[in-house]
Amino acid sequence: MPQNWPEELTKTIFDADRALANELIDAWAAEHGYESAVTDYLCPVLEAFGEAWASQIENAQASLAQGYVAAKIAEDALAKVLIAQEASGRAPRAATKGPVVLGNIEDDYHPLGRKMVAAFLRLAGWDVRDLGVDVAAAAFVDAAVAARARVVGVSAMMLTTARNVRKLREEIDRRGLTGRLQLAVGGAVYKLRPELVAELGGDGTALTALHAAALFNRLWTRSCELGPAPGADR
């Protein structure tokens, strides 16, 4: 049993040691259960890791892979929660926020960042509808309206594909959903050129995948202030 649970788990993430992270989570769960392992142990550690990771990325001391390992650990932990709930005969852990829609914009085939965002959003309790890669603007809005989602998160890696985000902005506006359907944008290109967020019509972006949950909270609240959910009036 470690003396410093949070520090030990944080270290496994920086060391990209998924196996040891799982051992620590299992050890916590043996005492407190897997739901507690996620809520009371992993989530606070990931929140702190996110801040440290962002600043270390900025200073070239952390890697994308460490964020990827964190996302995998989150997925592993959520899977264990589901298994534990099934084994105990209780209802599966329900999402408490959302739904929200995610996808890579039309012509973009770089799923890594989007998958990391999906993992962290799910860990934070969001109901994520992941549409995959190369998603047309209309398909994003159709999915959001069908699910009554207030936020769409769209990922693009390159400048050339990021330009297609403008089509999504236009589609949202054309259907009269401005403000009620918030547009979160992310991907490598926005780190190089942050001015693109506004230029392409994004309502916000996040520093890292781990900061996506806070961004979605903010955008969801803003949407609620501006009217009913898309599709709620149908």
Add this chain to the structure above:
Amino acid sequence: MNSLQRVLAILKGEPVDRPAFTLLLSLYGARLTGASLRDHYSDPRVYVEGQCAVREAFGIDLLFSPFALPLMAEAFGGTLQHHATQPPTLARPACASAREALVMAMPEPDGQPALRYLLDSVGLLSKRLAGEAALVGMMPSPVDLPAMLLGAETWMETLLFDQPAALALLEQCDGFCAAFGNAMLAEGATMVAFTANFANPDMMPRKHIEAFVLPALQAWTAKIKGPLVFHHGGYRLVPHLDLLKDLPQVVAYVLDVRDSLLEGRRHLGNAPLLLGGLDGSALETFNPETLKQRCHEVLRAQKSDPRFLLASGCADIPLATTPETLSAVRAAVLEVAGVAL
């Protein structure tokens, strides 16, 4: 002094008649010829016409073979997505796992149409340039090639969580990449540029890089029978040069626009050529005047560096960039040299 002589002189740190410069206009050739991107990226004759048009229009000293690394994926059985405004991208990789890739036979360097296209682009362009300009062949290193075979996520996962399979795949890719790099040189490339994003600590943890990614990269570069250029591939290099310098055969580095050229020189010493100063993907946001000003700033800052070549880094310069803007780079270089336009 012609462009090739100028580039070779700069490589040796010898005096030149004017600063050398280049722009990554591998894609842009299609705008000048009006060819469809499908033809541009499948017919070497079309590609070469585009590069000759680029050379004529903008006077760059160093040209590039197609910067379309996913074509390699197609040669291994992957599926590409073709686009109207950018090079093809990988839509579906050939293999679902490293274990699957390990039982796949590696092709000969010229054994598939996509590979033949890449090599013929070098061969035909080299003949057309006839010693007038330098030519760089572009390829992924063996630490990046697996991302073309498996997709970047699966390759990252393999490197992180299945090191025996990662090592075996690195070894398998080493032979192919050595043969391909040497084939590019044999076709007439002055140098071969490679990406090694999975050896970059912005992408992978240092301990993995030090343990087995960097040794694989070192082993491969040692097998190349000519000069190599380390291309930043969209990631910063300067903060990591303590790891990434001193690779066998590497004579030049293309730095990211976020990298400090002066810091880069400090880390690398006097020997290698440094390329950079301009963010290729952002050039469309400049007008001719602002770009000229930017070039002057970079050239002024690098004035005392005899082994500097003004270059665009990052990905291909977007098609939407105007020819007038691109012409400003040459204008700035000639102004610095005091040459009448």
